[in-house]
Amino acid sequence: MTATGAPRVLIFDCDGVLADTEFDGHLPAFNATFAEFGVPLRWSRQTYRELLRIGGGKERLRSVFTPQFVAEAGLPADDEGQRTVVAAWHRRKSELFRQLVLARQIPARPGVYRIVSDAVRAGWTLAVASTSAEASVRAVLESVVGSDNVRHFKVYAGDVVPRKKPAPDIYQLAVRDLAVDPADVLVIEDTPNGLRAALAAGLRCLVTAGDDAADGEAFEGAALAVTSLGDPDGERVRVIRNRSSVTPRGWLELGDLAALIGGHGDE
Numbered sequence: 202m203t204a205t206g207a208p209r210v211l212i213f214d215c216d217g218v219l220a221d222t223e224f225d226g227h228l229p230a231f232n233a234t235f236a237e238f239g240v241p242l243r244w245s246r247q248t249y250r251e252l253l254r255i256g257g258g259k260e261r262l263r264s265v266f267t268p269q270f271v272a273e274a275g276l277p278a279d280d281e282g283q284r285t286v287v288a289a290w291h292r293r294k295s296e297l298f299r300q301l302v303l304a305r306q307i308p309a310r311p312g313v314y315r316i317v318s319d320a321v322r323a324g325w326t327l328a329v330a331s332t333s334a335e336a337s338v339r340a341v342l343e344s345v346v347g348s349d350n351v352r353h354f355k356v357y358a359g360d361v362v363p364r365k366k367p368a369p370d371i372y373q374l375a376v377r378d379l380a381v382d383p384a385d386v387l388v389i390e391d392t393p394n395g396l397r398a399a400l401a402a403g404l405r406c407l408v409t410a411g412d413d414a415a416d417g418e419a420f421e422g423a424a425l426a427v428t429s430l431g432d433p434d435g436e437r438v439r440v441i442r443n444r445s446s447v448t449p450r451g452w453l454e455l456g457d458l459a460a461l462i463g464g465h466g467d468e
Contacts, residue, residue: 208326209462210386211316212375215331215338215358217391218409219313219345222298223253226307226341227333230297231258234290241274256365256394257332258294262287295334302340309345310409312430312452317346319455321353328355330375330388332365355379367394369401376402387462393419407461410441424461427453 216222228249235242242265244252252261266276266283277283301307320327331338335358343351355378362370376383388399388406399406400422408426420426424445431438431452438449447457 208324208385209320209459210326210328210379210381211320211458212328212330212372212386212388212404213313214388214390214392214395215329215333215341217411218310218389219329220307220309220341221411222302222307222333222341224249226298226301227258227294230294230301231262233297234294237293238290240290242270253392254394256367258334259287259291260365262290291334295337298337299340302337302344305344307341307344310429311432311436313345314347314350315432316430316453316455316458317350320458321350323455326379326381327353328357328375328379330357330371331359332371333358335359335361366392367397367401369398369403372399372402372404376404385462387424387458396420396423405461405463407458408441425449 213219216227220226224246228244228246231249232243234240252264255261255264263283266287268278270276271278271283276286317327329338329342335356338356338358339351342354342356346354355375357371357375357378362368362374364370372388376386383403386404388395388404390396390399390406390408391410396406396408405424406422408420408423409429410420410426411428420442423442425440425447426442427449428439428441429436431449433452437451438453440449445461447453447460449457
């Protein structure tokens with residue numbers, strides 16, 4: 202229990218936190234969608250890395266609708282027509298993405314299943330808050346945490362809030378809906394935008410950024426930024442930035458996450 206006497210709350214982002222979905226799932230699904238629709242566009246890894254600064258898949262798609270590209274690709278020039286095209290592209294992209302998830306083509310991030318299983322046993326409140334489509338989030342969640350654990354999660358996803366990350370809206374919604382004290386919550390994110398959203402909602406944040414994140418300054422304000430949660434029989438944790446009392450020794454345990462929240466007691 203925390204100092205407020207309430208159970209601890211763990212809220213995960215989805216893409217890049219639960220699984221390596223961005224480059225192994227969403228990117229190939231976007232490119233396959235462009236090919237199916239005959240769109241003269243293919244995003245490279247570097248281009249997509251830059252597009253990840255934009256919160257939401259539909260919003261990333263809308264970013265390509267420059268006057269020059271619209272003319273070259275024969276796309277509608279009016280706003281309503283473009284919204285219709287984006288909706289169709291995004292719907293098909295989400296279908297292709299879910300096919301990759303169901304085919305087990307997207308690897309889970311280290312330590313997620315272990316931490317979730319421990320949190321379920323300890324009676325923690327669990328949720329996912331993501332700007333991805335809800336059906337895609339639920340598919341990833343069940344694939345990563347398993348059918349027994351998934352029923353313990355609340356999911357907040359897609360267009361459930363008007364503003365996407367780095368706006369705090371989705372985390373504010375989760376806190377209100379779960380009826381929890383922000384002091385009892387730890388968010389797990391992987392991007393600067395996600396971190397900013399959590400901090401703007403008044404929540405502590407653990408960042409699991411992957412090996413590509415060498416710049417600790419991008420995660421200023423995080424309680425702890427590491428490459429992953431790590432696993433005893435797998436990937437080891439590398440610390441990127443640390444302003445907490447937690448000292449990871451190869452992998453993070455549930456007690457470490459409790460310490461980041463600030464609670465003490467039996468796990």
